[in-house]
Amino acid sequence: MQANIAAIQTxxxxxxxxxxxxxxxxQALARWSGCRAVPAVFDASDTRLAAERTEGDIQMSGSATxxxxxxxxxxxxxxxxxxxxIVVGRGQRLFExxxxxxxxxxxxETFATGVLNLAYTPEAADTA
Numbered sequence: 001m002q003a004n005i006a007a008i009q010t011x012x013x014x015x016x017x018x019x020x021x022x023x024x025x026x027q028a029l030a031r032w033s034g035c036r037a038v039p040a041v042f043d044a045s046d047t048r049l050a051a052e053r054t055e056g057d058i059q060m061s062g063s064a065t066x067x068x069x070x071x072x073x074x075x076x077x078x079x080x081x082x083x084x085x086i087v088v089g090r091g092q093r094l095f096e097x098x099x100x101x102x103x104x105x106x107x108x109e110t111f112a113t114g115v116l117n118l119a120y121t122p123e124a125a126d127t128a
Contacts, residue, residue: 003031006031007028007031010028010029011029013025064092071122076122077121077122078106078120079121079122080117080118080120081116081117081120082115082117082118083115083116083118084115085113085114085115101122103122103123104120107119
């Protein structure tokens, strides 16, 4: 996780200074492990990351893999979807090979472009 934080900080610095990475910065960027480290962040028994855990919201955009993992582990409090008025006809499903989970629509908004902004919360599965 520390390597990811260092890589993000390096990218921000390079963007602010609008320059290419030095050899040392390239090494920091090469240690980026992507979102594979996310499950460890939520593992309360992993004391190595205890100092990095904080209360609060996690927001992300565009990571189907991470959204699926959070959803499957009961860590997704709210799911926001932007539905665009276009049929693509191919591509990856957001929750492919996931168990069925009822959702409750808590808010919706339609933009002038026709895009729908939908917010859902998980609903308890019907046990009847």
